[in-house]
Amino acid sequence: MEASEYKHVVLRVYSLVAINLLDPKGRQLPVKIPDSAKTDNLLSKLKEELDGGTGFAAKHVDDVMVKLSKANKEIEDCFPPVFERLSIDNQTMVKMIEQFAEILSKDKDPSIIYQYFLRKFAESEGRGGGEFFTPDCILDVMTQMLNFKKGVIYEPCFGGGTMIVKSHKQAMEESGSEKQVLEFYGQEANPVNFRLGKIHFFLEDIKGDWRMGDTLLNDQFPEKHANGAIANPPFNIKNWSDETTFDMDSETDTPADERWIEWGLPPKSNANFAWMSHINRHCKKESGLFGVIFSNGTLSNKASSALRKQMIAQDRVVGVLALPSQLFTNTAIPSAIWFIGEKNSDQKGKTLFIDARKKGKLREDSRTLKELSGDDIRSIVEPFRQWIDEPKKYQALQGAHNVVSNDEILHRNENAYCNPGRFIESDETDELVENDDVLALLEEIESLQVDIGTLHTSIVASFDND
Numbered sequence: 200m201e202a203s204e205y206k207h208v209v210l211r212v213y214s215l216v217a218i219n220l221l222d223p224k225g226r227q228l229p230v231k232i233p234d235s236a237k238t239d240n241l242l243s244k245l246k247e248e249l250d251g252g253t254g255f256a257a258k259h260v261d262d263v264m265v266k267l268s269k270a271n272k273e274i275e276d277c278f279p280p281v282f283e284r285l286s287i288d289n290q291t292m293v294k295m296i297e298q299f300a301e302i303l304s305k306d307k308d309p310s311i312i313y314q315y316f317l318r319k320f321a322e323s324e325g326r327g328g329g330e331f332f333t334p335d336c337i338l339d340v341m342t343q344m345l346n347f348k349k350g351v352i353y354e355p356c357f358g359g360g361t362m363i364v365k366s367h368k369q370a371m372e373e374s375g376s377e378k379q380v381l382e383f384y385g386q387e388a389n390p391v392n393f394r395l396g397k398i399h400f401f402l403e404d405i406k407g408d409w410r411m412g413d414t415l416l417n418d419q420f421p422e423k424h425a426n427g428a429i430a431n432p433p434f435n436i437k438n439w440s441d442e443t444t445f446d447m448d449s450e451t452d453t454p455a456d457e458r459w460i461e462w463g464l465p466p467k468s469n470a471n472f473a474w475m476s477h478i479n480r481h482c483k484k485e486s487g488l489f490g491v492i493f494s495n496g497t498l499s500n501k502a503s504s505a506l507r508k509q510m511i512a513q514d515r516v517v518g519v520l521a522l523p524s525q526l527f528t529n530t531a532i533p534s535a536i537w538f539i540g541e542k543n544s545d546q547k548g549k550t551l552f553i554d555a556r557k558k559g560k561l562r563e564d565s566r567t568l569k570e571l572s573g574d575d576i577r578s579i580v581e582p583f584r585q586w587i588d589e590p591k592k593y594q595a596l597q598g599a600h601n602v603v604s605n606d607e608i609l610h611r612n613e614n615a616y617c618n619p620g621r622f623i624e625s626d627e628t629d630e631l632v633e634n635d636d637v638l639a640l641l642e643e644i645e646s647l648q649v650d651i652g653t654l655h656t657s658i659v660a661s662f663d664n665d
Contacts (some may be wrong), residue, residue: 350487366381444467
């Protein structure tokens with residue numbers, strides 16, 4: 200099978216066994232497991248019929264998992280039948296259940312193992328895997344920099360739920376509480392990823408308001424506001440809008456969609472700053488800080504220069520972090536994290552830039568994927584947290600990070616480029632020159648890579664349909 204197919208087999212069988220071992224005493228809503236879905240009963244039934252029809256186990260487990268999802272509202276409709284369609288044979292099904300039961304009997308954390316599988320399947324699927332998984336080192340960087348301790352947190356495209364789970368675990372560890380300390384709400388457009396995320400939350404016992412739908416075209420929470428947000432939206436989506444997206448109010452000559460009023464209409468050709476504006480609206484009322492990761496093109500593409508100018512001029516950009524390339528399973532291009540929110544009096548009129556492009560090294564188990572070490576992560580997080588918590592004590596570090604006045608950002612170049620390398624004094628004599636021609640070329644290459652990925656997905660889908 201393709202990785203995109205067998206991930207459903209592995210994750211579902213694993214989830215079935217893991218749910219059986221969840222401790223209902225520690226959960227606000229007890230886990231309800233029908234007798235037919237209890238591991239011992241299920242194995243006995245399957246072994247009785249091991250020599251029966253070749254499709255017995257597949258159909259039976261499909262039926263059992265539908266009953267399990269109906270018994271628990273939090274994962275209702277998360278297990279539509281799949282085993283019979285994929286022709287999983289009786290012996291394979293029994294072996295998988297037995298092996299997962301053995302693994303989980305050793306006091307393992309069900310959520311950690313589930314996230315391990317998400318990572319492995321993301322790496323196997325390549326580009327498609329980036330839709331439901333964010334690499335561990337990026338999760339560590341973002342959650343430690345944002346450091347959510349209380350309040351309502353929003354995730355507009357939660358995928359497999361890794362960002363919410365990481366934020367939840369960090370907050371719980373720091374608080375020492377046995378009860379959930381953060382409130383969550385979120386949305387996801389892909390129905391497969393929506394189910395993966397909800398199961399992940401269920402295994403971790405995370406309560407939240409989770410809804411499915413296209414976030415940019417159909418915001419499920421138009422009146423809700425958050426104290427913070429964390430997001431890894433799909434990079435560089437083209438053709439993201441519909442005919443009503445850019446409607447203007449004839450009387451005021453302002454965008455009809457309130458999300459675009461603050462910074463102006465986002466480009467039709469690329470959804471990156473539409474995501475940024477959308478999240479900003481959810482967080483601004485509560486003065487919340489949010490972090491969102493995008494491709495490096497958001498720092499310099501000319502199509503979004505007007506929005507960047509507004510973000511800087513309105514003093515909303517707390518910091519910008521440039522990351523190295525090859526961190527993601529679905530793209531080798533470098534990425535950047537924008538941190539947006541309210542500033543205190545000592546931060547007003549200034550923006551922190553962190554350049555981590557040279558950090559990270561190839562993973563031992565990969566020829567193409569990099570990861571950030573613990574030291575790398577600390578060198579990124581510490582100056583940011585100092586800028587947030589004690590801005591008067593902040594000190595720039597040559598070649599690594601620097602605080603720059605917003606006037607300098609706006610006056611240095613007409614397109615309000617926000618590449619950290621432009622504002623951090625290099626610690627090397629042979630500094631890479633980031634001129635406009637080079638930036639434009641990188642932007643074009645990035646756009647072509649997105650087109651190639653879209654074409655590849657279409658081709659694979661056409662074969663599947665045939």
